[in-house]
Amino acid sequence: xxxxxxxxxxxxxxxxxxFAAMAADINDxxxxxxxxxRARTLDPDNKIRVVQNRTVDRRWRVELGLNYGLIAGxxxxxxxxxxxxSLDLHINPMWSVGARYYEHYNELTSEGHRIYDAAxxxxxxxxxxxxxxxxxPLNSTLGVLSFYPVYGKLNFFDMGLAQxxxxxxxxxxQVHTESGTSPxxxxxxxxxxxxxQHFTTRLEVRYQNYEDHISSGRRDLDMVVTNLxxxxxL
Amino acid sequence: xxxxxxxxVLTTNFSTAAITFISVLALSSSLFAGQAIKFQSETxxxxxxxxxxxxxxxxxxxxxxxxxxxxxxxxxxxSAKSDLFIMTKARLLFQLGxxxxxxxxxxxxxxxxxxxxEAQEERAHISGRQGDFAKALAQLQSVMAxxxxxxxxxxxxxxxxxxxxxxxxxxxxxxxxxxxxxxFVPRLQRMKTLVLSDVLQERTVSELISSLNKxxxxxxxxxxxxxKDLPRNMHRDKDLRRLSxxxxxxLRDRAIAERIQILAKQEISEIENIVSKLHIVEAEAxxxxxxxxxxxxxxNAQGSIAGDGDTLIFPKTDETWLDELTHYAVRVExxxxxxxxxxxxxxNKKRASL
Numbered sequence: 272x273x274x275x276x277x278x279x280x281x282x283x284x285x286x287x288x289x290f291a292a293m294a295a296d297i298n299d300x301x302x303x304x305x306x307x308x309r310a311r312t313l314d315p316d317n318k319i320r321v322v323q324n325r326t327v328d329r330r331w332r333v334e335l336g337l338n339y340g341l342i343a344g345x346x347x348x349x350x351x352x353x354x355x356x357s358l359d360l361h362i363n364p365m366w367s368v369g370a371r372y373y374e375h376y377n378e379l380t381s382e383g384h385r386i387y388d389a390a391x392x393x394x395x396x397x398x399x400x401x402x403x404x405x406x407x408p409l410n411s412t413l414g415v416l417s418f419y420p421v422y423g424k425l426n427f428f429d430m431g432l433a434q435x436x437x438x439x440x441x442x443x444x445q446v447h448t449e450s451g452t453s454p455x456x457x458x459x460x461x462x463x464x465x466x467x468q469h470f471t472t473r474l475e476v477r478y479q480n481y482e483d484h485i486s487s488g489r490r491d492l493d494m495v496v497t498n499l500x501x502x503x504x505l
Numbered sequence: 506x507x508x509x510x511x512x513x514v515l516t517t518n519f520s521t522a523a524i525t526f527i528s529v530l531a532l533s534s535s536l537f538a539g540q541a542i543k544f545q546s547e548t549x550x551x552x553x554x555x556x557x558x559x560x561x562x563x564x565x566x567x568x569x570x571x572x573x574x575x576x577x578x579x580x581x582x583x584s585a586k587s588d589l590f591i592m593t594k595a596r597l598l599f600q601l602g603x604x605x606x607x608x609x610x611x612x613x614x615x616x617x618x619x620x621x622x623e624a625q626e627e628r629a630h631i632s633g634r635q636g637d638f639a640k641a642l643a644q645l646q647s648v649m650a651x652x653x654x655x656x657x658x659x660x661x662x663x664x665x666x667x668x669x670x671x672x673x674x675x676x677x678x679x680x681x682x683x684x685x686x687x688x689f690v691p692r693l694q695r696m697k698t699l700v701l702s703d704v705l706q707e708r709t710v711s712e713l714i715s716s717l718n719k720x721x722x723x724x725x726x727x728x729x730x731x732x733k734d735l736p737r738n739m740h741r742d743k744d745l746r747r748l749s750x751x752x753x754x755x756l757r758d759r760a761i762a763e764r765i766q767i768l769a770k771q772e773i774s775e776i777e778n779i780v781s782k783l784h785i786v787e788a789e790a791x792x793x794x795x796x797x798x799x800x801x802x803x804x805n806a807q808g809s810i811a812g813d814g815d816t817l818i819f820p821k822t823d824e825t826w827l828d829e830l831t832h833y834a835v836r837v838e839x840x841x842x843x844x845x846x847x848x849x850x851x852x853n854k855k856r857a858s859l
Binding site for chain 1: 642643646672673674675676677678679682683685686689690693776777780783784787790791794797798804810811812814815816817818819820821826828829832833834835836837838839
């Protein structure tokens with residue numbers, strides 16, 4: 272019995288010894304700092320990249336969208352929101368041409384209300400007042416050309432991945448105001464996220480300029496338009 | 506023949522006796538004649554394949570394996586058994602020297618298969634054999650991605666180090682060996698603990714063993730997160746699977762514990778083997794560094810990273826996105842062309858011998 276336990280003890284000790292030798296052996300791997308430094312001076316110019324196909328094919332595909340936007344700037348007495356639609360023809364992943372239509376919904380700013388109320392009060396009291404003239408924008412139509420030079424992909428809260436493109440756009444069209452129509456041009460950029468083969472979303476920020484016509488004459492209006500749209504790729 | 510006749514006479518059920526007689530006759534004749542019989546079980550046929558392969562009768566083994574693959578595909582196209590047959594076919598083709606067909610066979614293993622990682626690793630091995638080191642390194646990026654760290658064995662590290670040596674990328678060899686150490690020093694410690702201790706006293710192991718029964722046999726899913734503390738691929742061990750199906754008794758649990766210890770020893774032995782090989786690669790690299798510092802030469806490129814308007818190219822970072830697996834492209838610069846003919850021949854011979 273004693274011999275048996277002694278044999279087992281010897282066996283365990285030998286096994287432990289061999290494991291210790293193995294641990295030392297594996298710890299010898301990896302080189303020392305000087306060797307690693309010398310090896311780095313001989314490094315070849317190797318490159319590793321991830322090369323993937325686009326998950327959404329955008330060659331000769333039509334995109335229809337609905338958009339909502341806010342306008343900053345323009346007439347100082349008016350807050351304008353947009354609701355509209357878009358139609359884009361993707362020629363290839365880098366270029367698209369399209370059209371935008373916006374219906375404008377206007378309301379007076381607090382300063383606009385103040386000016387109007389002051390003028391109205393003065394008029395009622397028979398005092399001189401300044402007539403405030405506003406040429407509300409009613410709708411816009413634009414033709415745009417978009418260029419998509421930058422791509423990327425998003426991890427959507429660990430639920431899925433979506434590829435996106437950042438784009439720049441330029442366009443020309445006309446604004447229909449209360450006084451008539453006026454040419455307009457626009458330039459800006461945005462991000463298009465291709466959620467699936469048929470669903471898209473865009474966030475666009477662009478500068479737009481047009482002329483309106485008030486009682487004192489024509490004036491140039493500059494504005495920044497921010498649009499969020501959801502679309503379907505056909 | 507007398508023994509077989511006597512057995513059939515003693516059996517009460519004549520049809521069972523007849524089938525038994527014919528099966529034994531068929532098995533013995535098929536072992537010599539190399540012909541598979543339709544009513545043999547998959548296990549018997551697969552054992553026959555392995556027997557042929559061990560005797561280097563690869564063509565006969567492949568013939569039987571093709572029938573097995575067709576039979577398995579009729580039941581399910583994505584079963585683990587079917588994938589095992591495909592892996593075996595790929596390995597037999599490699600043994601035969603048909604590297605192209607072997608590579609194509611490995612490529613047919615789907616990403617959802619439990620053999621996918623091994624298939625990628627063995628594809629990288631083939632690419633290295635064919636001299637396409639850029640492709641080998643690209644394939645190894647998927648195998649050695651961080652999500653698979655706890656599942657992958659030591660062999661891919663050796664393939665990676667060897668490929669880096671073949672293209673004279675010495676700092677990559679040291680980096681691979683460092684990563685190997687980080688991964689396998691704790692792993693060795695864990696296996697050592699399994700071998701030296703009473704496994705049934707370990708909470709991880711005892712919980713697993715107590716959960717195993719006929720309705721809940723050993724599988725990768727049942728092992729779950731405990732896999733990092735247990736011998737690699739133990740769910741594939743035939744003896745363990747057989748034992749796990751038996752009703753729970755102290756004897757069964759002890760047998761499972763002992764089998765786990767044997768598998769732990771085998772894994773230690775596997776790691777030890779790879780450590781030796783990595784030492785050889787490192788020694789060759791150190792010698793080559795001294796030589797390369799004194800020799801000038803131009804490096805030729807291999808592989809390309811190219812895309813068109815429909816491809817996206819991203820840099821590889823430490824963070825792995827699972828959609829990027831198998832989408833790596835590598836461009837390497839191979840060993841410098843040494844000016845002296847004698848030097849070129851001797852250096853290439855040394856590298857090829859590894």
